[in-house]
Amino acid sequence: METMEETIKGGLGNEACQLKLRAVHDTLYVLSGKWKIEIITSLSFGKRRFMELQREVDGIGAKMLSKELRELEVNELISRKVCDTKPITVEYELSEYGKTLRKIIDEMVDWGLEHRKRLKEGCRNHQE
């Protein structure tokens, strides 16, 4: 006979876990890469040109930016619009679908802010 613990692990509890793990995996697949989430965060503030993104996302090089933008475009999270200006310019923008990532981004922003507070306090305690 199973213990309660075994019942949970082997039964419904585990199925829910597997389901959620797969869901997280799917999300992570789309957001894979070192820079995608930061690019999306930047774009969540509005349209951006290539160089603007490169300036805003600290540390990213043109090659990576180009590559990750293409992947985001393939997954229909952003749109790319070439403007017919003299030196050509390109505008990137979150698609409607891309905007559905907002909640994830917001939670990450919140957590990051709290985390930094926590580190500062840890620092302070250490000095005492």
Next chain:
Amino acid sequence: METMEETIKGGLGNEACQLKLRAVHDTLYVLSGKWKIEIITSLSFGKRRFMELQREVDGIGAKMLSKELRELEVNELISRKVCDTKPITVEYELSEYGKTLRKIIDEMVDWGLEHRKRLKEGCRNHQE
């Protein structure tokens, strides 16, 4: 004189963007690596032993699991408890601080579920 757009980009709008980008960056730093979020997702369902995690997180090897667990422990997101059983066992568990990541995980689960639905529908439309 600045246009409205320049005012937004160069003024408060941009500062908010920089602030949030930094926050996201901080979060991403702690969660960096291919497996951390999935490990945390798994642990959000309760305690797990090393082998249980390896079975549950699809595709991870012992080396990576070991490394990422250590990093999570250093950042105080999980706790590691060695149990004095005959063949030694180790239990990993989300710390109280680690549990604050729950909201991020939940949003990722939700998005992943919706995303999979969307892909299925896209598939169906394609067949028509």
Next chain:
DNA sequence: CAGTATCCGGTTTGATACTG
């Protein structure tokens, strides 16, 4: 069981230079 040590190929990333 819970890891660590080593080898090693593959992928990712960065720096630099270049193009339309």
Next chain:
DNA sequence: CAGTATCAAACCGGATACTG
């Protein structure tokens, strides 16, 4: 400006063997 091409370095991560 918005990228691409190329090379080199760094890191990822699997297989295997081994330890307490």
